[in-house]
Amino acid sequence: MIKLEDNTIIESSSLYFIGNINLRVLIDDNLLKALEKLNITITNYGGKDEKGKYLSEIFTTHFKKSHKPLNFSFGTQTTEVDLEELKRIDKNQGHSRFSDLNLTEKLMISWRTFITSEGMGTIILEFHTKKPLPQNIHRKLSLLYLNFPILKTEGLDYLFVTQTKDAKMKHKPYISIENLCERYEIELIAKIRELVKDNPLFQKDHYHILPFQGFKRFKSLDYETIIPIIIINVKKTDASSQLDWLSQHKKLVAYYIAKPELYEMGELSEIYIDSLTKKEKIWSICERSLALGNYHGFLRIQFLQNEEIFYKPNQPRFSGFWIDSPNAFLYTVLMTIQNYFTLRIFDTYLDEKTEEIRYKKKDYLEKISFVNNLLNKMTDQVEEVENIDKLIDSDPHIQLTNLVGRAFQIDKWMNMVMKKINSLEKFVSTAEYIESHRSASSMERILYIIALIGVATGIIEALSSFGLIPWW
Secondary structure (H helix, E strand, O other), X not given: OXXXXXXXXXXXXXXXXXXXXXXXXXXXXXXXXXXXXXXXXXXXXXXXXXXXXXXXXXXXXXXXXXXOOEEEEOOOOEEEEOHHHHHHHHHHOOOOOOOOXXXXXXXXXXXXXXXXXXXXXXXXXXXXXXXXXXXXXXXXXXXXXOOOOOEEOOOOHHHHOOXXXXXXXXXXXXXXXHHHHHHHHHHHHHHHHHHHOOOOOOOOXXXXXXXXXXXXXXXXXXXXXXXXXEEEEEEOOOOOOHHHHHHHOHHHXXXXXXXXXXXXXXXXXXXXXXXXXXXXXXXXXXXXXXXXXXXXXXXXXXXXXXXXXXXXXXXXXXXXXXXXXXXXXXXXXXXXXXXXXXXXXXXXXXXXXXXXXXXXOOOHHHHHHHHHHHHHHHHHHHHHHHOHHHOEOOHHHHHHHHHHHHHOOHHHHHHHHHHHHXXXXXXXXXXXXXXXOOOHHHHHHHHHHXXXXXXXXXXXXXXXHHHHOOOO
16 A cells, blocks of 8 residues: 655545436426426526526536536435445455544535436535545545445435345445445436326437437446546645645645556556656646546645635635636536546447347338437537537636546547447448439348448457557
8 A cells, every 4th residue: 555644734625426327318397397296306507596697607508508407316315434344344355455544523425416408417426524534534535445335324215215136235234336326326217217107298209318228227337437536625835836836746646646456556656656747637727726637536736825715705706616616626527527428328329229220120211210310319419528618618617628538538439439420320321322222132231231341340440449549
């Protein structure tokens, strides 16, 4: 385990985990009204306050009106973390990673969601205590293993209404962060399915952004990518610049954003530390804060100078969160992570539907109609992921999304998705052309050849992408 001296430069800290939620239903006003009758509290992040001002101007008008980011809450939204259970599990695995994790007060975890009207979004989990988290506690928790069952299920019975394959799960005293995210999504989907089923007001063909999936989960995103976001408050002398401070504390910063498996190797190399803290990987818009990170997590460093307390109530606000506030940072980063999740979902979905087109759609005219419908539903969302200024209306936060996007290699995922979309478009145009010149039997043989070529091309692209290219 990497050891660092605790030189008390960290005054306080906040720790979040961001996971994916994909409801696969369109959420309109009718569905919202019905959900509220099921005792689901719905908060609109893009709504207006009592003065008619939008709560956050970092979002574009298009995003707020067309996508309506929402928070859905039902039942208890907080539970306790059992640190002794964490230590026991760790010890049973032959490690002592959390043996010195001492905390006299209860450690809690709370959660909320950020879900757009397309039914796609994120779940935000926050660790907290009554007092600010001490530095040594925070470092440890940022490395928490997501499959450790350490969250108490007491008071969370509502998360186990829907039966699972493991029916005994609802009787277990603890669940993991992965389980919590999954159970919350399952129960929210179950409530929506309850409303949609046999209700003429909710037509199934309307209530999905992607063709109906039977509410099944995308296994490629089965919480393999729950991402930590960390915000720390530190002291910095007025005389030192941000780069000077970072140069002096590179090892501390690297400790937070290094890959978790490297903590089993002892000391990080200076070369690796330098690679994590390169100047081009830093986001900063003022002298009191900076941020950097990678695929395994993002760190925001807030500088406290002369005991100054930022963001007092009488300060002017631009973004609704204040332009440089921790919340503005958090929601900008999660917007980019949500776009990453969207591309991952589209990539998996296109693979599944290409398979369906090849083997399950017998009528080629039906195939053409099916593909056209699929492309129409996906094009706008993919375009928005590629052009972030359609979603964020603030240059500093656009810069942040670009930085986070590079860390998650969004451009690589975008290219893969666009190649598959283009292949489907070629399938449609080729099929339409051949249909006007060939008999039905000839058409079927040609489509079969096209499908085989598509499979081969896909395999070659996949090998090229994942073999030569090392995902806020």
